[in-house]
Structures are given as C-alpha cells and as structure tokens.
Amino acid sequence: xxxxxxxxxxxxxxxxxxxRQRVAALVREQxxxxxxxxxxxxxxxxxxxxxxxxxxxxxxxxxAEVMAKAxxxxxxxxxxxxIPERAxxxxxxxxxxxxxxxxxxxxxxxKIHRFGFDKGEAVLMGAGGELVTVRLPETTVxxxxxxxxxxxxxxxxxxxxxxxxxxxxxxWPERRRGHWTLLxxxxxxxxxxxxxxxxxxxxxxxxxxxxxxxxxDPWGEVLAxxxxxxxxLTVEFDPGKVATTREQxxxxxxxxxxxTPPRG
Numbered sequence: 036x037x038x039x040x041x042x043x044x045x046x047x048x049x050x051x052x053x054x055r056q057r058v059a060a061l062v063r064e065q066x067x068x069x070x071x072x073x074x075x076x077x078x079x080x081x082x083x084x085x086x087x088x089x090x091x092x093x094x095x096x097x098x099a100e101v102m103a104k105a106x107x108x109x110x111x112x113x114x115x116x117x118i119p120e121r122a123x124x125x126x127x128x129x130x131x132x133x134x135x136x137x138x139x140x141x142x143x144x145x146k147i148h149r150f151g152f153d154k155g156e157a158v159l160m161g162a163g164g165e166l167v168t169v170r171l172p173e174t175t176v177x178x179x180x181x182x183x184x185x186x187x188x189x190x191x192x193x194x195x196x197x198x199x200x201x202x203x204x205x206x207w208p209e210r211r212r213g214h215w216t217l218l219x220x221x222x223x224x225x226x227x228x229x230x231x232x233x234x235x236x237x238x239x240x241x242x243x244x245x246x247x248x249x250x251x252d253p254w255g256e257v258l259a260x261x262x263x264x265x266x267x268l269t270v271e272f273d274p275g276k277v278a279t280t281r282e283q284x285x286x287x288x289x290x291x292x293x294x295t296p297p298r299g
Contacts, residue, residue, distance in 0.1 A: 036173050037068040037271050040248040044237035044265040045080040045206075051090060054078060055101045061267065062105040062113060068269065069173065071109070072233040073116030074204045074248075075181045076129065080239030081206025084155050091121035094143055099132055107138030112171055116204040116233070117146065117180055119160070126161040131178055131204060133169050142169045142178065147189060150182040166192045174199045174274035177228075181205035184218045184232070187225060191293060194226050199277040203232040209263075212245040216260075224255040227280045227287060229272060236265045253280040 041061050045054070058073065065071045078098055079086040092098055098118050106113035113134040120130035120143075129146035145163025149156045166189070167178045177198030183189050184203055193201065201222060207215045215234070223230040230251040235244045246263035250270045259270040281287060 036070060036274055037269065038070040038072065038231055038250070039065045039068050040072045040231060040233040040250070040261070040268040040270075041065075041074070042234060042236050042246055042248045042261050042264075042266045042268060043074055043077045045077055045235050045239040045244075046237060047239060051078050052097070055098060059101050059105040062102070062111070063109045065111055065267075065269075066109040068111055070112045070114070070171070070176075070202075070231075071106075072114045072202055072204060072231055074233050074235040075117045075131075075206045076119065077116045077206075077235060078118055081181065081235065082155070082208075082240035082242040084159060084240070087119040087127055087156075087159055091119040091127050093121060094130070094132070094140065099140065102132065103134050103138040103140065106134040106136060110136045112136060112141075114176075114178070114202050114204065120145070122161070127159060128161050128163060129156060129180060130163075131167075131180055133176075133178065142167050144178040144180070146180040146183065148182045148186050166196055168193060168196045168198050174277070176200045176202050179203050181207060184215075184222060187222065188293065190222050190226050190228075194228065194287070198228060199274055200229040200231065201226070203230065205232060205234045206239075207234045207245040209243040209245045212247060215245050215247065216249060219249050220251050220255045220257070223251040223253060227253040227284070228277055229253060229274070233268075236263060253277050
C-alpha cells in the first residue's frame with residue numbers, strides 16, 4: 036500500500052472555507068496512492084475551543100461534502116481527519132470521517148477519550164462510545180484520535196475487531212512531542228500492527244504543534260517521519276507484514292487479562 040499523511044498548518048489568517056479548498060487540492064494531488072490521512076480538527080484547530088460550537092457541522096455538512104468529492108476525484112480512501120460534529124440533539128463530538136474512493140462515507144468515529152482534564156474538549160464535547168474499523172481491499176483499519184493514543188485498551192479492542200493498521204489523526208502539542216513518538220511506537224509493538232499517525236503543523240490558539248507525523252511498522256520500526264512544518268509524508272508499506280509478524284512472534288496469543296470476544 037501507498038499512504039500519504041497530510042500534515043496541515045492550521046493558519047489563523049486562513050478562513051475555514053479557504054482551508055477546505057486548499058486541503059481538497061492537496062488530496063487530489065495524491066491520486067495514485069491507496070490511503071490519504073488528514074489531522075485532527077484541521078478545520079478549526081484542536082485547541083481553538085472557542086470555535087468548536089460556531090464551526091460545528093453535521094456529517095453531511097460542508098467539510099464532508101468537499102472531502103467526499105476530493106476522495107472521489109483522486110480515487111483514494113480518505114481518512115479526512117476529524118471535525119467538530121453537531122449531533123441532532125445538539126451535542127458536539129470530535130468526529131473522524133472516512134470516505135471511500137467513490138466518495139461514500141464509509142465510517143464515522145466519535146472520539147472516545149476527550150482531552151482537557153475537566154476543561155476544553157473534555158467539557159465542550161460528548162464522548163463517543165463505539166470502536167470503529169474500516170475494511171479496505173488490502174487490510175482492516177482501526178480508527179483512533181489523538182488523546183486516544185494514551186489508552187492501550189482501545190487499541191486492544193481494535194485488534195479484537197480485526198485491525199491491522201491504526202490510523203491516528205491528531206493535534207498534538209510540541210511540548211509533548213516525545214510522548215507522541217513513544218506512544219505511536221508502543222501501540223505498534225504491543226499490537227503488532229502498523230500505526231499511521233498524522234498531526235498538525237504550525238501554531239494555533241497559541242499552542243505550538245508537534246508536527247512529526249509518523250508511520251511505524253509492527254516491529255516498532257519507524258518507516259517515515261515528517262519534520263515540524265507543513266508536509267506531505269508518503270510511505271509504502273506491506274499490510275501482509277502484520278500476519279507474518281504475528282506468526283513469527285505470536286505474543287498476542289499469550290494474552291491473559293482483558294480478553295474480549297472479537298466483534299463480528
């Protein structure tokens with residue numbers, strides 16, 4: 036598979052609509068790859084809490100419309116990062132959208148672990164309650180978002196659901212960049228899976244972003260890593276390596292605690 040991670044700079048001087056169009060053009064430039072990944076809350080900025088309510092959208096809102104067309108135009112699977120979603124009952128969610136190469140909405144994942152420690156996202160948004168996987172022709176993708184990366188039980192659940200590749204959009208702060216790399220590698224090693232973690236660049240809401248989007252293989256080896264600025268990180272990897280790794284080093288078979296039946 037070929038994947039492109041679009042490490043977007045969320046510029047305060049740029050309108051949301053202008054950013055949508057700019058990002059859509061970047062997605063179209065990835066025609067020929069299999070999977071394109073965008074960061075978390077790239078329409079508003081992950082720390083721009085005051086913008087969440089004003090910019091919240093439905094699952095068929097303007098961002099979904101523009102991203103669906105971009106996916107279809109490029110003929111790619113598109114993990115369109117996440118948006119502030121407004122549900123029919125008015126609750127806000129940090130929701131990831133995945134589109135098929137035909138532009139259909141293949142999956143939506145509401146972030147389960149909200150960041151903020153009783154402020155920010157943690158109080159402004161509702162918590163999701165369902166694990167989400169997406170079946171691609173080559174592999175099964177498990178979907179997680181940013182702060183989720185700190186909770187290994189979520190990824191164990193995704194493994195039980197058949198995930199071989201974890202896609203993690205984020206708006207991770209620069210001051211904890213060491214954790215970003217460490218946790219991405221840990222989730223890969225302990226689950227013997229690929230991790231594609233896509234962050235934002237620049238500074239938004241006065242919070243410098245880590246950048247350094249990263250792709251890690253099932254042995255914890257870094258296949259590709261971006262720098263701090265806006266960048267398109269493209270990588271080739273073999274999803275078949277997951278099965279090979281799990282066969283050669285069958286650690287997952289020795290699990291004792293926290294076992295749950297695989298989801299049908």
